[in-house]
Amino acid sequence: MALPDEIRTARLLLRRWRAADRAAFAALNADPLVMQHFPSVLISSDSAALADRIEQHFAEHGFGLWAVEITSVVEFAGFIGLAIPRFEAHFTPCVEVGWRLAADHWGRGYATEGARAALTFGFRELGLSEIVSFTTPDNRRSRRVMERIGMTHNPADDFDHPGAPQSLRRHVLYRIAARDAPC
Numbered sequence: 040m041a042l043p044d045e046i047r048t049a050r051l052l053l054r055r056w057r058a059a060d061r062a063a064f065a066a067l068n069a070d071p072l073v074m075q076h077f078p079s080v081l082i083s084s085d086s087a088a089l090a091d092r093i094e095q096h097f098a099e100h101g102f103g104l105w106a107v108e109i110t111s112v113v114e115f116a117g118f119i120g121l122a123i124p125r126f127e128a129h130f131t132p133c134v135e136v137g138w139r140l141a142a143d144h145w146g147r148g149y150a151t152e153g154a155r156a157a158l159t160f161g162f163r164e165l166g167l168s169e170i171v172s173f174t175t176p177d178n179r180r181s182r183r184v185m186e187r188i189g190m191t192h193n194p195a196d197d198f199d200h201p202g203a204p205q206s207l208r209r210h211v212l213y214r215i216a217a218r219d220a221p222c
């Protein structure tokens with residue numbers, strides 16, 4: 040059966056990307072606050088290339104990092120969703136849950152709300168047995184989202200991200216198993 044194209048939550052629509060989303064995506068990728076825990080901000084061609092890779096993931100797998108619309112607030116606030124990492128590590132192959140929102144929309148619980156819906160999609164629609172998430176140890180905001188959605192961190196899982204520059208290489212890994220998911 041075909042996978043649903045979009046997910047609605049109380050306040051969000053997680054949907055496929057539109058061409059019009061790309062300008063707002065470039066703006067948030069150019070914001071040093073949003074990109075604080077990444078190697079650098081993205082210039083607009085790199086932001087477009089990332090949007091292309093996200094589209095490609097949807098085309099290949101039928102799911103991905105959905106564009107986030109905040110109902111009656113803004114048509115594009117960033118992305119939340121599921122993705123298959125392309126690098127190899129001790130926990131791959133796997134499916135990760137991830138998020139990136141424009142800073143104007145932080146502090147309202149949108150990432151947590153959307154991430155919970157992404158987990159439900161992963162366990163119910165994709166039948167996954169586990170979903171992971173990872174970030175640099177200092178990314179406290181992102182780690183708090185992981186913890187709020189019920190993911191747990193075992194320091195023995197920490198790893199060096201092969202795609203990250205030396206100063207950002209160390210990563211913490213969080214996991215949640217289908218049997219532990221609240222959905």
Ligand SMILES: CC(C)(COP(=O)(O)OP(=O)(O)OC[C@H]1O[C@@H](n2cnc3c(N)ncnc32)[C@H](O)[C@@H]1OP(=O)(O)O)[C@@H](O)C(=O)NCCC(=O)NCCS
Pocket residue numbers: 072073074076137138139140141144145146147148149150151152173174175178180181183184
């Ligand atoms: C990571 C990121 C999505 C987290 O955003 P966030 O707004 O902190 O997370 P949430 O949407 O879950 O909101 C939680 C906050 O909203 C508050 N909140 C307000 N209303 C809420 C509600 N209805 N439900 C839940 N939380 C609510 C919470 O108290 C919490 O505030 P606090 O951080 O002061 O404790 C955001 O910081 C971001 O996009 N960062 C840049 C990109 C990035 O680093 N991505 C992750 C890479 S691994």
